[in-house]
Amino acid sequence: MKRLLLRAALGCAALVIVVAAPLASACAKVAAGNASLLLHDGFDQGGFAAEGGLFYKKSFEQRGGRVAFGPAAPLRGTGALTLTVMASCSPHRVNCSERAEVWERPEVLAPYRSTVWYGLAVRLDDPLPQDDRRYVIAQWKREARPAAEGDDSPFLALRLYRGHLGITIETDRVVSYPIGSPERPDGCRPGEALVLDHPNVHQTRALVAVEAGAPRGSYPGYFNACAPDIQVTRHADLPAARMGWIDFVIRSQPGPHGDGRIEIMANGVPIVTIRGHIGQGGPGLDTNQYFKFGPYRAPGRLPWSVSYDDFRRGPRCSDVIRLGQCPAE
Incomplete structure (x- = not known):
């Protein structure tokens, strides 16, 4: 059908x-x-599969990107997709970014208010960056109209911090309490998200998952406040970025007014459940959510490569899961 x-x-x-x-x-x-x-692309055909709904977007920021289909030790099937970002920004250029991202095609985008499940295998290739240069590996965003004001960050993003994986949630600004303040003198209360308050862009960013055993200082100290409106239930830490293929299963359900829900699994293990205020609901935003993946960073000198395999999407967890059990609805 x-x-x-x-x-x-x-x-x-x-x-x-x-x-x-x-x-x-x-x-x-x-x-x-x-x-x-349902969408699926195993990257076995030497190009994007028609049933996958994906494409490599050509733009100024992606001019230094490289796309390679091939038998690069895939997780499944006979091929994988390797995306490489090259140095393409002048060192003195302001607000320049370097990307090599694959997007969902406009005609297959899901409504912003719907629940969509994604599966994607990710491998961080050597050399693994060890600095903190705004490294993004995959991200979910809300469409914006050309006249929209501001720069809405991804409501969900898989990132790299000093060689360690991290996951962030972004929403319209919510109340937060700095750690060490009278309201939160000793840290966040159980279930509260650790956040960065962004008053200048009217957003709040939460760090909701980190790697097991990451050394102190691996993650930015600017996550220094607590947000009761973003509730986080941690089941396990993320696998190490260096472990090889990691098969992610992710529930995308933004809810800027408090009814959002995100589920993250890695290699069949539940990592984190996030509920509450997730995503943006301001003026000028459009009606769809969209997913894109591939290395994205602030200007750098060395090439940075990430490999991907077995992309899938569906309205239910059972459409995309490979390992483990789906979370209860």
């Missing part, structure tokens, strides 16, 4: 070019239904 729906959608994409507006409108309804389709 899903193959028939996908063919219908692809057929519409071709027909809209040559037909009148009524048929184009009908095709738009089919395209809107694509958000409920």
